[in-house]
Amino acid sequence: MDRYLLRYFLAVAELGSFSKAAARVSVTQPTLSVGIAKLEEQVGARLFERTTRRVSLTPAGSRFLARARRIVQEYEAALREVAEAPQLKRLRAGVLSTIPARDLERVVAHHAGHPGGEALEILDSTERDIANRLSDGRLDAAITILRPGLESFGQEKLRNERYVLFVSANHKLAGAESVDGGELTGETMIVRRQCEGLPEISRYFTSRDVRPSFSLRTLNDDRAMSMVAAGLGVTVAPESFKRAGLAAVRLVGFDLSRDVGLVFSDRLRERSGAFIAAVRATYAAGVGRKTR
Numbered sequence: 001m002d003r004y005l006l007r008y009f010l011a012v013a014e015l016g017s018f019s020k021a022a023a024r025v026s027v028t029q030p031t032l033s034v035g036i037a038k039l040e041e042q043v044g045a046r047l048f049e050r051t052t053r054r055v056s057l058t059p060a061g062s063r064f065l066a067r068a069r070r071i072v073q074e075y076e077a078a079l080r081e082v083a084e085a086p087q088l089k090r091l092r093a094g095v096l097s098t099i100p101a102r103d104l105e106r107v108v109a110h111h112a113g114h115p116g117g118e119a120l121e122i123l124d125s126t127e128r129d130i131a132n133r134l135s136d137g138r139l140d141a142a143i144t145i146l147r148p149g150l151e152s153f154g155q156e157k158l159r160n161e162r163y164v165l166f167v168s169a170n171h172k173l174a175g176a177e178s179v180d181g182g183e184l185t186g187e188t189m190i191v192r193r194q195c196e197g198l199p200e201i202s203r204y205f206t207s208r209d210v211r212p213s214f215s216l217r218t219l220n221d222d223r224a225m226s227m228v229a230a231g232l233g234v235t236v237a238p239e240s241f242k243r244a245g246l247a248a249v250r251l252v253g254f255d256l257s258r259d260v261g262l263v264f265s266d267r268l269r270e271r272s273g274a275f276i277a278a279v280r281a282t283y284a285a286g287v288g289r290k291t292r
Contacts, residue, residue, distance in 0.1 A: 003075065005039040006068050008032050012048060013065050016055050090119040091275045094130040094142030097194050099260070100240050101222055103282060107143075110278035118274040127196065130263075140268045143279060145196060146259040154264035154271065158283035161238045162257040163197050164248040168231045174247035181251055182208040188233040191217040192224045200256050201236045 004025075011021035012032070022032040040047050047061035057065060095104055104122075111120055123130075123139065127147070133139040134153060146155055165184075167173050181204055189212040195201070205212070215233040218224050221241070228235050229245035238258060242248050262279055264271055 003072075005035050005042075006072055008035040009039055009047065009064070009068055010072065012036065012055060013057055013061065013068075018050075018055060089117065089273070090121060091273060092121045092123070092138065092140045093275055094123045094125060094133060094139045094144065096130060096142070096144040097124055097126060097219075098192075098196060098221060098238070099143055100238075102243070103240065104143075106282045107275075107278045110281050111274050114274040114278060120275055126194070134263060134265045137265055137267045140265050141271075141276065142263045143260065144263055146261040146263070150263055153266070156262040156264075156271070156280075157259055158262060158279070159240070159260045160257055161240050161260065163201070163236050163251075163254065164239050165234060165236055165251050166225065166228050166241065166246050166248055167234045168229055169245050169247050170231065171234070171247065173234075173249050176249050178250040178252050180208070181205050181210055181254065184212065184234070185210050186212075188213050188215045190215060190224050190227055190233040190235040192221055192235060192237060193217055193219050194221065195237065196258065197236070197256050201254075204251070204254050 007025050008021065008027075011024045012018060015021050015024065018032055018036075019029050022029040025032065027035075036048065043060070043064060045060035045064075046058050047064060049056045049058055108120070108122075111118075123133070125133075127144060130139065130142045130144050131150060134142060143158075144150075146157060165173075165179065173179055184205070191214055192198070216224065216227050218227075221237070224235055225237070225241055225243065225246065227233065229243075236251070236254075239248055240260075260283070262271075262276065
């Protein structure tokens with residue numbers, strides 16, 4: 001049943017006139033009459049007695065009147081409750097796809113335990129997509145790599161981490177502190193296709209005349225690291241990817257590293273809140289901050 005039909009009915013019942021009721025609800029009298037007829041058809045009974053002098057409720061109309069008033073009162077009360085209820089602030093956060101899932105898990109767990117009254121919406125994406133969404137306000141903040149192209153945004157450095165060679169804990173190099181890439185001839189490689197350092201990694205091995213075979217090319221970093229742990233091959237990744245079953249070995253002459261940080265949209269007025277606090281706690285906030 002449409003609510004406007006109840007409005008028509010109550011207006012006629014209270015004013016005892018179709019013309020006066022039509023004026024109250026701001027419709028023409030024919031429109032109101034059609035609406036009352038539709039309501040009577042829906043309830044299956046005549047609601048009004050119409051004479052040339054007056055309009056009065058039928059017995060069915062009298063019974064319906066109390067219910068109609070209650071329905072309208074409940075509806076208006078529901079609207080007031082929704083309008084008066086405190087609305088959770090929603091923060092839209094971007095997270096670079098190559099941020100370890102373990103780090104994001106810790107951030108979200110910390111956020112869930114924070115009494116900040118903040119709803120969280122996370123987008124897992126690429127550097128370019130995150131930068132575009134920050135620019136047009138579709139994201140409020142992001143955990144991503146701090147690069148020169150992001151100077152227009154507020155930034156906060158969280159961690160610097162170098163890229164290292166990961167091998168299985170059972171690999172012959174597992175106990176080594178470092179290895180020159182030229183010694184990896186004959187090794188099978190796993191390629192992390194989303195890796196932002198892939199061009200530098202490729203040049204490093206090519207310059208040492210190492211052209212390895214590949215056992216896996218994947219966009220999924222968790223799968224890549226699991227396959228390294230299983231012994232399918234070795235790979236190069238940020239040192240934060242270290243976990244049980246893996247050993248990290250420094251590559252001699254390969255000094256690539258990345259700065260992981262928070263980047264803020266211009267529309268985020270306050271660089272605080274449950275998510276920001278959770279990120280800072282997870283990454284041990286205070287590791288150098290940069291604000292434009």
